[in-house]
Amino acid sequence: MTPDTVNAPDQPSLTKTLTALAAHAQTRPNAAAILDDAESISYQTLWQDLCRTISALGPIVPAPDALVAVEWTSPYRHILLLLALEHFGVVTATYRPQEIAGDYQRLFAHSDLIAAATIRPHKETLTILCNDMWWERTLSEPADPAAICDSKPAVNHRIASSSGTTGAPKFMMRTCAQSEFRFGQNQMRLGLTPNSRLVLPASFAFQANYLSFISCMRAGGYCIFAGEVPLFRSLKEQSATHSIVIPMEFIALKAPEYRKKLPPGLKIIIVGGSLSPADRTAWHEACPTGTLIELYGTNESGTIAEMQSDKHGKIIPELEVQVVDDKDTPLPFGHAGAIRLRGAPCTVQYLFEDHPRPDRFRGGWFYPGDLAILEDAQHLRLLGRDDDLLNVRGYKIPATAIEDVVKGFPEVVDCCATTLQDPLDDGAIWLGVKFLPNFEFSDIQQKLKTHLTFKADIHLYSVDAIPRGPSGKIQRHKITARLRQHIHSSAQRKPNSTA
Template sequence: MPTGLEMNLLRRFNVGDILRRSALRTPDRPALRFGGRNISYADLDGMANRVGNAFRARGVQPGDVVAVLALNSPEFVATWFGLARIGAVLLPVNAMLRGPEISAILRRARVRGLIVEEVLHPLVQTEAETLASVPFRFWLPSGQAADPPSGWESYPAVLNEAAPEFPEVQVENEAPATLLFTSGTESAPKGVVNTHLNWYAALLSALADLELNRRHRPLLALPLFHVAGLYLLLGTLATGATGVLLRRIDGAEVVSAIESEQVTYLVLPATAYAGLLRLPDLERRNLGSLRRCVVFQYLPGEALDRWLQLVPQAEWVGYWGQSELTPLGASTPPEELREHRSRPDPIGRAHLPLEVRLVDGDDRPVPPGQVGELVVRGPAVMAGYFDDPERTAQAFRGGWHHTGDLAVADEDGFLYFVDRLKDIVKTGGENVSSQEVEEVIARHPAVAEVSVIGIPDPYWVEAVAAVVVRRGPVTEEDIIQHCRAHLASFKVPKQVFFVEDLPRSPSGKILKRELKQKYGGKA
């Protein structure tokens, strides 16, 4: 009889196997273009093997969490697939967070290993107590090989010394593959647990809904600490395509890569597309290789019109998704985009592995034309929130995942985004908890009361704004500087408005909708 491991390897879903099978099909084909050089599927696969064996040799077991604080790199890519092969869980840390925020996440996740890139090391170098609790710490040079600080191992050296063979480890389909911390309505970020099966369901959508295939040349500029960056990476390597990997989203570098690398597939948040339009020479650049452009968040009509003129040969896809859905949801097919864009924020039709419905406050389905909360079920729905059974049960009530997003459907079932039921500001592709920012501002001695809202913005799509009741003398710049000392830059209010009183309901709740109506046109 086959052993348990043999049966597991025989028919499992595992993220790490995806790269392996592409490497077996086309070993010499470039998997990545990075810094002007090719990295073949065979080489990337071998690097992933070394990652898995290096951590396994240090006693990392299935279910253990390994965190990565780094910009995009081949090492980051290989780390995800290598960890998956031994059942370890990737925790990609948002590089825009501050040291205390990072430290809190590392402690909550009880990480066994931590990889930090040289340029980001200053973010954690003062978090000595947290770092001391991590058994294995690895230093990833940003450029030329540099000696790691005391207490850190050189990650390239560790990989060079590790065994190159494929590590055969029993990993179940429903085992966690990633742990992604995303801001919610509460000040503490939520840890979203996505399984190997979740990621395979996402792959179905990448093939069917986004039509990724090996003939495309995707630009991998989305940060790999975001679920969208991992999703695009997975689809690229599963199909055997060649991905053009950039360290970060930088407007000039994005355009140069499109030209020099003949990028055909572009996925960016609306903020990035709007930012690219500000480049002074964009009209003169050669963007003729683009065949498909995917935009998440709403791209205002004027900006979309310019892009349609710049790249008339490209198909455009609008996208809505969540980390909790790995990161599926709905999208607007290219053939329907022009038809439906006359209404604000069309998000389209449910992705292949999902069933989506709209419900009222009592979880009863609502008819077409009536606003309801988007609820979802299907194999892409996360396993749950990390160490938070109560929040998981609340999100999964009735056998549906409650997204906290409001939408309306027309008679044909086409979905339009309306608002967020949760108190979140989505700015530049980042989720910001209003309560978290409010708590920081409220600690300022000159602040009596504060309410944080999101207001429309031509660049950020939605900008963080604070409405403050003063207790003493304080200026807008005082509030902003106070926030910068305690929050990641994307959480800092772009504007501060001062009022005598905040509007309230009869029960005393602050009426944020009134604040949004009053200040929404003052971005």
């Protein structure tokens, strides 16, 4: 049976993903589908467990286009819940246990059902407890694919969340059409096949992982969840053919164990930011025959441009992109300004907000908060985020102009540059650095003087970690708040050293 024959007149009409899974289960029943916590699950077992989960949820699932929040526990269980709920035409949203408090209460309050694995996160919303006992009972029932009826049609598909650089989640609706468009883009770029081995590093709270997983399942590949194993070690040990990676993971490639040791031909999509020149050099040393696919995009819009070289990219044809001044006037080619965009792939508002967000959505355009130059109608050059520009005594300096240089130093693990704009501060740049063991401050001081292309006073200090959001973006506001508290609580500020 092929995907086309699954929906024959005597067969139920299923979603595109379920149609593919049913076909793989019949034609390749013993082929490996998912590796979760060292347990390999075949396509036949996946399909049977999915049928069991659909049967268990049937009596309680709400009407099509209702909203169900699903707690992330193990990848396999989460997958079964999402695909079963998709069969009923409901909208799903993923949350993690650590997100139960705070801003995620807005999601729970607007949900029609919560599928919780640990505790009930909202006292007023109907909740089903999908704990170990529930799963043991559900997956021990007989699997009866014949009991699966037609999938319910739906307009909306998923609620995506994004915390950006602030850490405060923003929720947005993704329609079925928008999801299908992104699945198609993913498949076009990755070229997944039944022989693919896709390694994923994190939960489906990170949207790119969910999109790539579905693409892999439709193609009949093997999806491997890295779990607690460091990502690049998992890529090597699992003979990965594909992966989705955020830039901060490339720190690991400084270790000599990866030099020419990653699987040949490995194809990686970079999401959540751009790589530094040092990251690209480390990658080519670790995987000389590999392929990096660098994308510029947002959760709100999906991919905006496919990056062709450092900071230069080609805009996808489905989006209209302009660069505007501070009065929203479009600028001619070659002039720097703020990016705005619109088009079918883009969301038009945030959900569950008490007030509109004109800083992001106005006049039918989405403003991602990035600065760029349009080189022509199809190409742009990124300049960075507007909130990543450091105001140094009136001069605007991109933080990445410092961070990309410092990350190239072999003794540096991670770093963050910021300014305070505080009356008690002297207007210098503060550079927090996480070092490898046995570093020397004096070495870094000298390198800063010789490698930076501009002159500025820089206060250098050591940190244990740089605070980052789920996508790896630096949460600069947290570092600034800590530094401001430090200089206000100290009568005389004494930095470790100054470069």
